[in-house]
Amino acid sequence: MREEWLPDMAVVFPVRKCDDGRPEWLFIKKLRKIGVGKWNGPGGIGDPKETPRRIASRELKEELGLVASPLSLTLVAVIDSTTQETEHLFVQGRVWIYFAWKWAGIPVPAPCEVAEPTWFREAPPHEDLMAGDPFWLPRVLSGERLHVKVLYGPERKTLIGDVETSVIPYSLILLDSLHPHRSFAPSP
Numbered sequence: 648m649r650e651e652w653l654p655d656m657a658v659v660f661p662v663r664k665c666d667d668g669r670p671e672w673l674f675i676k677k678l679r680k681i682g683v684g685k686w687n688g689p690g691g692i693g694d695p696k697e698t699p700r701r702i703a704s705r706e707l708k709e710e711l712g713l714v715a716s717p718l719s720l721t722l723v724a725v726i727d728s729t730t731q732e733t734e735h736l737f738v739q740g741r742v743w744i745y746f747a748w749k750w751a752g753i754p755v756p757a758p759c760e761v762a763e764p765t766w767f768r769e770a771p772p773h774e775d776l777m778a779g780d781p782f783w784l785p786r787v788l789s790g791e792r793l794h795v796k797v798l799y800g801p802e803r804k805t806l807i808g809d810v811e812t813s814v815i816p817y818s819l820i821l822l823d824s825l826h827p828h829r830s831f832a833p834s835p
Contacts, residue, residue: 652738654694656692660747661713663766665768675710686775689706689709693705711761721745721746725819726741726779727794728740730803779806
């Protein structure tokens with residue numbers, strides 16, 4: 648068995664308050680790479696020296712033209728993902744999920760990257776999300792902060808086993824808040 652670790656990844660959901668005081672989250676559809684055709688937030692993979700907050704802030708600007716300071720983002724979930732690409736190859740990665748309550752700009756999707764920026768008051772239909780997302784995303788949108796462990800089949804299209812969820816451990820919150828300028832991906 649061979650294991651590979653990806654650099655940190657991050658996803659960010661811009662949030663706005665409606666006239667009735669309820670929040671809405673901005674989702675996009677990915678046009679390439681992981682999650683093609685599925686609703687998600689802007690996001691992607693960083694370089695090994697880039698922090699999760701900076702990844703989220705950069706991806707928000709690149710994919711939608713919106714600006715949010717990395718330090719203004721709110722950590723809401725950490726996803727520890729393992730993908731069994733072949734019988735003997737397992738690819739592991741950590742995805743940091745943030746809400747952007749303070750952001751500026753008008754959402755304009757980057758051509759060939761993302762499409763259909765749409766505001767949702769709750770999670771999109773389960774069949775329109777990546778396989779593991781229905782197990783944690785609605786809970787995060789309702790206010791929970793979660794640590795998620797998920798095992799995917801090839802290309803992250805199917806689940807292998809159960810999705811495990813728990814409260815984000817204090818150690819991960821500390822890593823994110825005390826060292827916002829440091830990457831946390833394990834060394835290869």
